Amino acid sequence: MKDRALNTEILSVGTELLLGHVTNTDARDVSEMLSKIGINVRYHTVVGDNPQRLRECVEIAKRRADVIITTGGLGPTCDDLTKQILAEAFGLPLVEDRAEREGLYDYIKYSKSFTPNNYAQALIPEGATVFHNNCGTAPGCAFQKDGRTVVMLPGPPKECRAMFAESAIPYLKALSGGEIVSHSLRIFGIGESAVDQMFRDEMDKMSNPSMAPYAKECDCLLQVTAKADTAAEAEAMIRPVMERAAARLGEYVYGVDVECIEEAVFALMEHNGLRFAAAESCTGGELAKRFTDIPGASAHFCGGVVTYTNEMKSRLLGIAPALIAEKGAVSYEVAYEMAARVRELSGADLGVGVTGLAGPDGDGVHEVGTVFVSLAAPEGVWVRALRLGAHRTRSFIRRMAGNHVYDMMRRYMSGLNVLEPGAEKTI
Amino acid sequence: MKDRALNTEILSVGTELLLGHVTNTDARDVSEMLSKIGINVRYHTVVGDNPQRLRECVEIAKRRADVIITTGGLGPTCDDLTKQILAEAFGLPLVEDRAEREGLYDYIKYSKSFTPNNYAQALIPEGATVFHNNCGTAPGCAFQKDGRTVVMLPGPPKECRAMFAESAIPYLKALSGGEIVSHSLRIFGIGESAVDQMFRDEMDKMSNPSMAPYAKECDCLLQVTAKADTAAEAEAMIRPVMERAAARLGEYVYGVDVECIEEAVFALMEHNGLRFAAAESCTGGELAKRFTDIPGASAHFCGGVVTYTNEMKSRLLGIAPALIAEKGAVSYEVAYEMAARVRELSGADLGVGVTGLAGPDGDGVHEVGTVFVSLAAPEGVWVRALRLGAHRTRSFIRRMAGNHVYDMMRRYMSGLNVLEPGAEKTI
Numbered sequence: 118m119k120d121r122a123l124n125t126e127i128l129s130v131g132t133e134l135l136l137g138h139v140t141n142t143d144a145r146d147v148s149e150m151l152s153k154i155g156i157n158v159r160y161h162t163v164v165g166d167n168p169q170r171l172r173e174c175v176e177i178a179k180r181r182a183d184v185i186i187t188t189g190g191l192g193p194t195c196d197d198l199t200k201q202i203l204a205e206a207f208g209l210p211l212v213e214d215r216a217e218r219e220g221l222y223d224y225i226k227y228s229k230s231f232t233p234n235n236y237a238q239a240l241i242p243e244g245a246t247v248f249h250n251n252c253g254t255a256p257g258c259a260f261q262k263d264g265r266t267v268v269m270l271p272g273p274p275k276e277c278r279a280m281f282a283e284s285a286i287p288y289l290k291a292l293s294g295g296e297i298v299s300h301s302l303r304i305f306g307i308g309e310s311a312v313d314q315m316f317r318d319e320m321d322k323m324s325n326p327s328m329a330p331y332a333k334e335c336d337c338l339l340q341v342t343a344k345a346d347t348a349a350e351a352e353a354m355i356r357p358v359m360e361r362a363a364a365r366l367g368e369y370v371y372g373v374d375v376e377c378i379e380e381a382v383f384a385l386m387e388h389n390g391l392r393f394a395a396a397e398s399c400t401g402g403e404l405a406k407r408f409t410d411i412p413g414a415s416a417h418f419c420g421g422v423v424t425y426t427n428e429m430k431s432r433l434l435g436i437a438p439a440l441i442a443e444k445g446a447v448s449y450e451v452a453y454e455m456a457a458r459v460r461e462l463s464g465a466d467l468g469v470g471v472t473g474l475a476g477p478d479g480d481g482v483h484e485v486g487t488v489f490v491s492l493a494a495p496e497g498v499w500v501r502a503l504r505l506g507a508h509r510t511r512s513f514i515r516r517m518a519g520n521h522v523y524d525m526m527r528r529y530m531s532g533l534n535v536l537e538p539g540a541e542k543t544i
Numbered sequence: 545m546k547d548r549a550l551n552t553e554i555l556s557v558g559t560e561l562l563l564g565h566v567t568n569t570d571a572r573d574v575s576e577m578l579s580k581i582g583i584n585v586r587y588h589t590v591v592g593d594n595p596q597r598l599r600e601c602v603e604i605a606k607r608r609a610d611v612i613i614t615t616g617g618l619g620p621t622c623d624d625l626t627k628q629i630l631a632e633a634f635g636l637p638l639v640e641d642r643a644e645r646e647g648l649y650d651y652i653k654y655s656k657s658f659t660p661n662n663y664a665q666a667l668i669p670e671g672a673t674v675f676h677n678n679c680g681t682a683p684g685c686a687f688q689k690d691g692r693t694v695v696m697l698p699g700p701p702k703e704c705r706a707m708f709a710e711s712a713i714p715y716l717k718a719l720s721g722g723e724i725v726s727h728s729l730r731i732f733g734i735g736e737s738a739v740d741q742m743f744r745d746e747m748d749k750m751s752n753p754s755m756a757p758y759a760k761e762c763d764c765l766l767q768v769t770a771k772a773d774t775a776a777e778a779e780a781m782i783r784p785v786m787e788r789a790a791a792r793l794g795e796y797v798y799g800v801d802v803e804c805i806e807e808a809v810f811a812l813m814e815h816n817g818l819r820f821a822a823a824e825s826c827t828g829g830e831l832a833k834r835f836t837d838i839p840g841a842s843a844h845f846c847g848g849v850v851t852y853t854n855e856m857k858s859r860l861l862g863i864a865p866a867l868i869a870e871k872g873a874v875s876y877e878v879a880y881e882m883a884a885r886v887r888e889l890s891g892a893d894l895g896v897g898v899t900g901l902a903g904p905d906g907d908g909v910h911e912v913g914t915v916f917v918s919l920a921a922p923e924g925v926w927v928r929a930l931r932l933g934a935h936r937t938r939s940f941i942r943r944m945a946g947n948h949v950y951d952m953m954r955r956y957m958s959g960l961n962v963l964e965p966g967a968e969k970t971i
Contacts, residue, residue, distance in 0.1 A: 135585040137576025149564025163588035401836025402829030409828025420856035425847035
């Protein structure tokens with residue numbers, strides 16, 4: 118097996134990152150794509166729009182990385198200086214790219230916010246490969262010099278992602294020897310710590326393939342990675358490891374190589390030809406939002422209601438005010454009715470409901486984090502009672518409540534026990 | 545004025561960040577809080593769970609920063625090594641903190657996923673101030689040595705944020721000389737580039753206070769920052785600059801020091817004692833989700849419907865199938881009806897509607913990015929027609945459509961022209 122490990126540093130430029138105005142999603146996106154083509158990311162660095170400090174960071178990156186990928190600082194505002202500093206650090210002059218300059222003439226016609234300083238974007242380090250920006254105006258570029266590879270990408274996340282996928286990956290792939298392949302089991306119902314404990318002995322004995330658990334906000338994953346000369350060999354090394362791990366984790370595995378549980382639910386709905394509708398209280402539309410983030414959601418999601426007040430639960434779903442008064446809006450009974458009625462109202466195959474206390478304020482009856490989630494199907498209605506933790510944030514409780522709804526749906530569609538709540542405590 | 549600028553580096557430890565499994569929100573959160581207490585963040589670094597590389601990063605940080613803040617690597621899994629390496633780099637032994645160890649005994653009773661390796665969390669560099677973790681098990685700590693200040697925080701975002709606010713800020717505040725104050729005008733309707741152009745001459749002449757525009761995903765902001773001996777002096781320096789800028793930007797300013805446009809809308813609804821309801825198609829619940837992210841939303845949001853299919857538009861809102869057939873679901877008329885009918889159905893003061901094409905697939909009639917947003921009030925119904933760009937992502941189109949709805953609401957409540965769509969093009 119060839120082994121030309123290409124150590125990479127992602128250098129993001131922008132004072133707005135250091136001020137905390139924006140999150141560095143570019144470094145995440147680029148890292149994720151790099152790991153899939155077998156290029157190791159060793160460092161992320163963020164530095165502000167300051168020539169001297171950027172220069173020093175470039176010097177450090179030149180010493181410790183084979184590939185330097187910059188994000189940001191290619192745009193039209195005056196503090197954008199990435200190209201200047203990188204060109205200077207590698208002793209290259211900046212020259213105007215005619216095609217890019219002409220592209221800018223075209224763009225100006227369609228944009229109200231285009232200003233003369235935008236033309237500096239057409240300057241490129243001499244000899245660099247120009248990456249045209251299909252989603253914005255600032256082009257990126259790449260060059261090799263002094264045994265280093267430099268790739269420069271624009272900062273806006275959509276532009277950065279698109280340019281990386283379309284132009285930088287083909288450029289970089291040619292440099293990488295061997296293939297690295299990773300697959301992940303996505304897990305809901307037991308935590309990273311428990312998964313780590315469960316596989317610790319096995320993991321300690323492994324090197325290639327290797328295996329490691331990672332925590333996500335509301336679930337976790339177990340990743341298996343192998344390096345080989347070809348992708349097919351790496352796949353063959355991974356397969357038996359994945360199969361054994363999946364068998365041990367059993368029904369807690371909701372998917373392989375999926376991004377989130379709603380994606381697994383989408384695939385199961387596709388497979389079973391089903392549609393659902395949602396009645397949400399404390400999640401306030403987030404459950405629907407998450408499913409409709411997936412392109413093509415309309416084939417499996419009819420819609421639903423956000424009944425944020427008691428009055429709306431009666432007006433939109435026809436739940437008897439007396440039931441709400443007697444049992445409370447946060448109750449087994451109201452959750453039951455929400456799923457059953459939204460299913461009826463919509464004509465969907467499945468109906469789901471969520472009612473609970475996302476906090477920060479309680480209702481004087483239940484503690485924050487008390488949530489009832491429900492699933493109505495032709496066979497009946499299930500309600501899962503959750504205590505997600507009074508110390509948890511509103512956003513965690515809302516997201517975790519949604520995960521439980523999706524977990525019930527995937528368990529129903531997979532023929533598993535719908536109510537098994539994993540490691541969560543029930544009321 | 546005292547000037548002991550404390551240059552800070554945030555060093556985040558975790559291979560999951562380099563693999564792109566998670567985004568480095570900790571660095572963002574800590575940066576945002578630091579900027580408010582006048583501590584300059586100069587660098588963010590991310591390094592994996594590798595002792596040698598972490599050691600090298602600590603050496604670099606020691607050279608270029610006065611304050612080193614680490615996030616991550618304090619937890620129970622075996623690759624957590626931040627405390628070890630930092631203690632070693634500053635020549636401090638690790639000693640067990642009895643209070644923390646006893647706290648762990650308590651915790652174990654309540655947690656299914658607690659495992660023996662969790663006890664290593666009670667080890668602390670000798671002499672360090674221990675920061676108890678009120679949201680998890682791993683304590684943080686801080687110490688000063690060799691002219692440097694080191695603060696170690698846990699990786700999980702909620703724990704990191706809470707510990708930083710509760711323990712690290714008081715610790716750091718004592719070190720910082722002088723006060724830095726920042727305020728921001730949040731702007732919707734014109735882009736960062738145009739704002740930069742508008743204020744460029746003025747900004748070039750300023751140093752303290754200083755002014756700079758920053759782009760956010762779907763809007764932008766203009767930030768004014770001043771340093772002085774006291775916060776009151778800094779405030780007094782900022783005030784006239786903010787006032788002049790706000791007057792020039794006029795109705796495009798939706799708020800001062802707010803996080804997002806829905807927060808500005810929330811404040812206006814609070815001020816006017818109003819409630820609204822939403823009928824969403826292409827945003828699929830995101831509009832409601834965004835408003836209900838705000839604690840206390842239920843006072844101003846009744847709820848709404850997500851009518852993702854044509855059938856649901858008729859079933860839930862009673863829109864005539866003939867109208868949808870004749871005009872199309874993505875039309876001025878259907879948007880008009882959605883806002884009007886959800887207002888009626890809910891009894892709310894205002895009703896809003898969104899229907900459009902978020903992509904990636906079109907409908908054969910309109911291009912992706914075509915969206916109609918509507919607002920129904922006692923005075924009538926307004927519909928804004930948008931072309932948000934066929935090259936834009938689904939998530940951008942959904943978010944921007946939501947911003948336009950909120951922009952109409954804030955313009956209505958502020959007595960401005962509801963339909964002025966800023967720099968966006970209308971159909």
